Amino acid sequence: MTEPFIKPRTGRAPHQPTPASTPEPANGGPEAGRMLVEARAAGRTYGSGEATVTALASATCRVAKGDRIALLGPSGSGKSTLLHLMGGLDAPTNGEITWPALGAWETLRPRQVAIVFQMPSLLAPLTVVENVEIPLLLGRVPAEAARHAALEALARLELTRIADKLPEELSGGQAQRVAVARALAYRPALILADEPTGQLDRATAQHLFDVLLDTLAGTDTALVVATHDLAAAERMDRVWRMRHGILEGEV
Numbered sequence: 001m002t003e004p005f006i007k008p009r010t011g012r013a014p015h016q017p018t019p020a021s022t023p024e025p026a027n028g029g030p031e032a033g034r035m036l037v038e039a040r041a042a043g044r045t046y047g048s049g050e051a052t053v054t055a056l057a058s059a060t061c062r063v064a065k066g067d068r069i070a071l072l073g074p075s076g077s078g079k080s081t082l083l084h085l086m087g088g089l090d091a092p093t094n095g096e097i098t099w100p101a102l103g104a105w106e107t108l109r110p111r112q113v114a115i116v117f118q119m120p121s122l123l124a125p126l127t128v129v130e131n132v133e134i135p136l137l138l139g140r141v142p143a144e145a146a147r148h149a150a151l152e153a154l155a156r157l158e159l160t161r162i163a164d165k166l167p168e169e170l171s172g173g174q175a176q177r178v179a180v181a182r183a184l185a186y187r188p189a190l191i192l193a194d195e196p197t198g199q200l201d202r203a204t205a206q207h208l209f210d211v212l213l214d215t216l217a218g219t220d221t222a223l224v225v226a227t228h229d230l231a232a233a234e235r236m237d238r239v240w241r242m243r244h245g246i247l248e249g250e251v
Contacts, residue, residue, distance in 0.1 A: 033101055036190050036222050037063040037086045041095035043245075044081050055081040057245035058095065063190065065101065065220040068213070070233035073242030079226035080118060082247065083192045086224065087115045102189060111139045114183035116193040118226075120175055122167040129154065129163040132182045139186065153185040154178070156211050172199040177208060184215050191216075193225045197232060209235055 044056040056078040063069065063086070071079050084090045085097050088108045099105070102112045109115075114135070122131045133150035137143065154160050157177050167175060176199050183191050193212075197205035209232055216223055225236065233239050241248045 034064045035062055035100040038098050042092040042097050043094040045093050054245055059247035063222050067222040068237040069224045070236040070239045071226040072233050072239055077242040078245040079242050080194050083194050083226055087113050087192050112189045114188040114191045116179045116183050116196050118194040121179055124167050127164050128178050132185050135186050149185045153181040157181050190222045197229055
């Protein structure tokens, strides 16, 4: 298997790219301070015996501060499972996941890692702006500052007019964009986005990526996006490929 530690794509300015090498130990030198996530032969299976299902066979990779990575692959290839492991939502059944620059699993959310899910993830009783601000409030950001950050994130995605609507009043595409606004509002160390443009038309998808990349430009926030969209993937600095549950090299 080709290791997915690759140089930035030709013609793009690097965001201090992750070296093309096997991960160092978490205490293995200055690089450890830049490494947000390290996966070592991480895999995830469900069930046992004849009912065992392999969602992710093996992934060895690193995500450093400032990385912009597209995770490309067909449905069922393991992209979502890998993002869930990176975000600490699930634990690997083989191999390991660590967060050298972020600390222990318990410290990851909501302050350090934001996840944009493929499926609807807004809380039904809360308005759009309340959904966006809730991670900040859970992170003990003062209410006034949390509301300001939430409204600013919604404005970036041209969603101000639906700030007071409930999730049931939104289209699927609007709900996806609200989830992205929620991830941006906190300015976390790492954003993991699972098919964030899956329900959007091409123009809206392009605008969403414009906002994502413009907002994160010049920051250390890393972005990993699982996508089928080749046009979106080409806008990232690096592209990884998933196939049959295995993380491979550059497309």
